[in-house]
Amino acid sequence: MLYATLKLLHILSIVVWIGGMVFAHFFLRPALLQLPPPQRLPLMHGVLQRFFSAVLVAIGVVLVTGLWMIGRVAKESVQAGLSFNMPLDWTLMATLGLVMMAIFGHIRFALFKRLSKAVAAQDWPAGGAALGSIRTWVSVNLAIGLVIIVITLLMA
Structure with a gap:
């Protein structure tokens, strides 16, 4: 039940x-393009601030639960007198998940910081550039996340 x-x-x-x-990426951003930068950027900043806080919690949960599940299977294997070899799909999932977390760290703690400063200063060109960089890296993370889903479902 715990597992x-x-x-x-x-x-x-x-x-x-x-x-x-x-x-x-596919619904909010295109709808907000109808707004001028002085309205769009503060709104997007507020949305991302809330979303990034939720992602930080989600990452913590993913790390703790993922490590616990791997550890449990490894422990059970060793207790049964077997060696533990992590399945390839788990290895790929964990590795790509860590890459996603690192990318998110860059988005949240570098790019979002630039967006925050630009919005506070009402520097709309700098804010637009920061938001563009965030969008690019979110696209990369989204692609990696979808690859992880495909790998885990097709290799399981």
Whole structure:
């Protein structure tokens, strides 16, 4: 029961992260392009601030639950007298997940900081540039996230 609960939390956290990127990239951003920069950038800043806070929590949940599930299977293998060899799909999922987390760190702690400063200064060209960089890296993370989903579903 504990394993199933942790797996559920793991997947729900990923749904929040990937789903949020899909929503922001394909639905929110195009709709906001109708607004002028002095309205669009502060609104997008507020949305991203809330979303990035949720992603930080989701990342924490993904890390804790993922490590616990891998550790549990490894422990059970060793207790049964077997060696533990992590399956290839788990290895790819974990590796690409860590890459996504590193990219998110760059987005949140470097690019979003630039956006925050630009919005506070009402420097709309700098804010637009920061938002463009965020969009590019979110696209990369979204692509990696989709690759992870495909790998885990097709290799399982």
